[in-house]
Amino acid sequence: MPSDFNAQRRAQLLIERVADYAIYMLNPDGTVASWNAGARRFKGYAEHEILGQHFSRFYTEQERAAGMPALALKTALETGRFEAEGWRVRKDGTRFWASVVIDPIYDDVGDLFGFAKITRDITDKKLARDALRRTEEQFRLLIESVVDYAIYMLSPEGVVTTWNAGARKIKGYTAEEIVGSHFSCFYTEEDRRNGLPAQILARARTDGRAEAEGRRVRKDGSTFRASVVIDAIHDPDGKLVGFAKITRDITERAQLEDAREALQHAQRLEAVGKLTGGVAHDFNNILQVIGGSLQLLSGTVAGIPAAQRYLSMALTAVDRGGKLAAQLLAFARRQPLQPVVLNAGRVVRGLEDLVQRAVGETVEVETAVSASLWNTLVDPHQLENVVLNLAINARDAMPDGGKLTIELSNTMLDDSYVSAAHEVPPGQYVLLAISDTGTGMVPEVLARAVEPFFTTKGEGQGTGLGLSMAFGFVKQSGGHFRIYSEVGHGTTIKAYFPRTLESEQLLPEPNAGEARGGTETILVVEDDPNVQATVVGMLGDLGYHVLRADNAEMALAVLRAGVRCDLLFTDVVMPGPVKSTELARQAKMLLPSLKVLYTSGYTQNAIIHGGRLDPGVELLSKPYRREKLASKVRQILGGQAAQAPARAPKPPRAAQAPEQGKRVLLIEDDAQARELYRDILQAAGYGVAEAPSAAEALDMLARERIDVAVVDYSLPDLDGLSLARRIAAAHPGVALVFASGYGSLVAGATDLAVRVLTKPFTDLQLKEAVLAAVASR
Structure with missing residues (x-):
């Protein structure tokens, strides 16, 4: 008994000392039977003030009216425990948030002895929970709004x-x-x-x-x-x-970024376009002098087969240079377009055989043209060039063969499309789509595809101007150009040309036959003395009476002097205060029947507006051959043409003394260049062997005695520098000469005894380089 008494006393003292919990007993009727320090602290009652009082006084008035105190005791009796949270009232009337636990207490025989009640003040936690709940609700409302x-x-x-x-x-x-x-x-x-x-x-x-x-x-x-x-x-x-x-x-932001990027890209292309246009102008003048001079020589070498062959090769090279310049102008949107109203399907259908020959037998070509294709206003000759260039590009992307599809159809570009495509008005368009099943382009290549001179092909396998030319032509024609490509799945190029409601025009038949001249008087106005001399010579050979002037002021002085003139042939870009268009206007006031023909390698905006020749303007683009000049002049002057007078041939040159016994290997993939070098060296007495690739050259060196190897830097299977090192290692007795347009690329090859010929070079320079190489051995 003493030990039980002591244990009870210790428990009572422990409960009494707890200050953070109100722990007290209730009698079965709910009156307070005991009171500890914690109860005194946060309920405010002293023990003598509360013992015998009903515990309901701790509840709010509303809870007492609702019978909450009695319900709490009833729940404790029925379930064995009552737990709840709620507002409770202190002695001074203030309230606190309480956590309450009520347990029924039974004596040894099972009779209800009373209730044990524990109350804890959790007001701070209640306020924190409420604040969190309010914050969460505010955040929810914020997110919702x-x-x-x-x-x-x-x-x-x-x-x-x-x-x-x-x-x-x-x-x-x-x-x-x-x-x-x-x-x-x-x-x-x-x-x-x-x-x-x-x-x-x-x-x-x-x-x-x-x-x-x-x-x-x-x-x-x-x-x-x-x-x-x-x-x-x-x-x-x-x-x-x-x-x-x-x-x-972020659609608007992305569109803005796309627009900014497109603007920067357009500005870059515009800057490059101005540069290439200016280069093309000077280049065309140079080509005109070369081509014109060669054609003037044609009469002097009549009856000399070798000379005529060289002349033909040189003129072919001039034509190639002219095409390159035309591609530069096309990209720069400076080519003089002569559009007509046409059905593009007829143009493309007429190219089917030519396209098939261009792409080869390993590529299947399919052409699909809409039966009700709309008309469009476009330059037919440039359209043909675009189709052929894109077909050749597609062929190169399908080295093992594949399928090329050319489609023409009607389409609409609506507001939603043009909002993402800059500089494209909505409306009706004729769509030219050219698709291949080739290798496709990676995104980095696709982003630069229309930049001039950008190419993924090897040296000598492409200029990188095909897509640039197509892009420039389509844009200059008022159209829209898009490229879709995926690696391994091929490429589709789409060119959109604006629809026209005008009726189709019949295209003139090409004017074939010999160059025809006449006896009319032509005033040539050209500030470049070399160009002037060649054109005056060509017109003179055609039988015309030719006057010349270095600028517009001089030309007007000639006409004011009363000289009769039938045709004014003037360069578009003229120095001095009087421009070519003003010269033409004043000249026609002096001679109303005077015909005018412009010529230029770069038209700028003098006679071209909106990418097209002004109405009634006739233009002959540089460089041009004698036949083209003769045809154009006769077209403008009209009337019957006389055949060009023949020129007396010049005697053949004396052959040079041969260099006996030495053999030269020409390693060059361009057949015309090989032929020219071969003839020069054979004329000098060398024995000449030829190889169009590095593999064939190495095979020939292993089988034959060779003294000098003339190596082109750009070869289809190996660069010339690597080939030269192989030759030097395997055949140390063979002298080396580089023939390349990239002399700087090999100038640093200090490990090789090599002579460099930078293209273009003369026959004398080639012979001197080979002779020096022979002497070094």
Whole structure:
């Protein structure tokens, strides 16, 4: 008994000393039977003030009226315990938030002895919880009110669980329509097929956050450019409970960035265009002098087969240079277009055989033209060039063969399309689409595809001007140009030409036959003395009476002197205060029947506006051959043409003394260049062998005695420098000469005893280089 008494006393003292809990006993009727220090501290009553009082006085008046004290005791009796939280009242009338536990107490025979009641003041926790709840509610309301961001929650599996006003605005779904759906429905079909939704959730799960930009889909099926952030949400134990997802519509920003990038790209192309246009002007003048001089020589070498062959080769090279200059002008949008109203399908159909020959037998060509194709206003000759250039590009992208498809159809470019395509008005267009099944382009190559001289082909295999020319022509024609390409799946190039409602014009038949001249008087106005001399010589050979002037003022002085003139043939770009168009205007006032023919290698804007020749303007683009000049002049002057007078041949030159016994190997992939070098060296007495590739050259060196190897830097299977090192290592007795337009590339090859000939070089320079190489051995 003493020990039980002591234990009870210790328990009583322990309860009495607890100051943070109100621990006291209630009699079965609810009156207070005991009172500890904790009860005294936060309820405010002394022991003598509360013992015998009913515990209901601690409840609020409303709770007492609702019978809450009696219900608490009843619940404790029925369930074995009563637990609750609520407002309670102190002695001074103030309230506190209490956590209450009431347990019934029974004696040894099972009769109710009373109730043990523990009350704890948790007002601070209550206030903190309320503040948190208010903050959460405010945050929820804030998120709900945000309309510029789609903010919502996903389950760990990616199912939408919440939805705010911004999500409704951006994506178009109401909460009732989308909650419970998987978020992958916002992705494009291609992205879903590629597993992008699962990938982005996996990244957020692993890294805690995933950020991305891409196309997303609205409820109505339209797409927008989205910036997405997904954060993984974990509970206090680290378990993933879901994802918070924020999506922002950045379509306008992306369009602005695209527009800025397009503007910068256009400015770069414009700068390059001005440069290439200026270069083409000077280049064409040079080619005109060369070509004209060679044609003037044609009569002097009549009856000399070798000379005529060289002359033909040189004129072919001039033509190649002229085509290169034309491509530069096409890119620069400075070529003098002469558009006519036509059905582009007829032009393309007429090219089918030529295209098939150009691409070879390993490429299947299919042409599809809409039966009701609209007319368009376009230069037919330049359109043919574009189709052929793009077909050759496609052939090169299909080295093992494939399929080339050329399609022409009607199409509409609406406001939604042109909003993303700069400088393109909406409306009706004729679409030319050229597709191949070739290698395709990587994005880096695609971004630079229309830049001039950009090419992925090897040295000597392309100029990089094909797409540039096509791009410039389409844009100069008022059209739109797009390239679609995917590595391994081929390329499609689309050219859109504006529709015209005018009737189709019949194209004139090409004027074939010999050059025809006449006896009329022509005034040639040209400031370049070399160009002037050649054109005066060609016109004189054609039988015309030719007057010349160095500028517009001199030309007007000639006409004011009363000289009769039938044709004014003037360069477009003239020095001095009087421009060519003003010269023509004043000249026709002096001689109303005077015909005018312009010529230029670069027209600028003097006679071209909107990318087209002004109405009634006749132009002969440099460089031109004698036949083209004769045809154009006769076309303008009209009447019967006389055959050009023949020129007396000059006697052949004496052969040079041969260099006996030495053998030269020409390693050059250009057949015309090989032929020219061979004839020069054979005329000098050398024995000449030829190889169009490095492999054939090495094979020949292994079988034959060679004294000198003339190596071109650009070869189809190996660069010349690497080949030269192989020759030096395997055949140290063979002297080396480089023949290349890239002399600087080999000038640093200090490990090789090599002589460099920079193209273009003369026959004397070639012979001197070979002679020096022979002497060094």
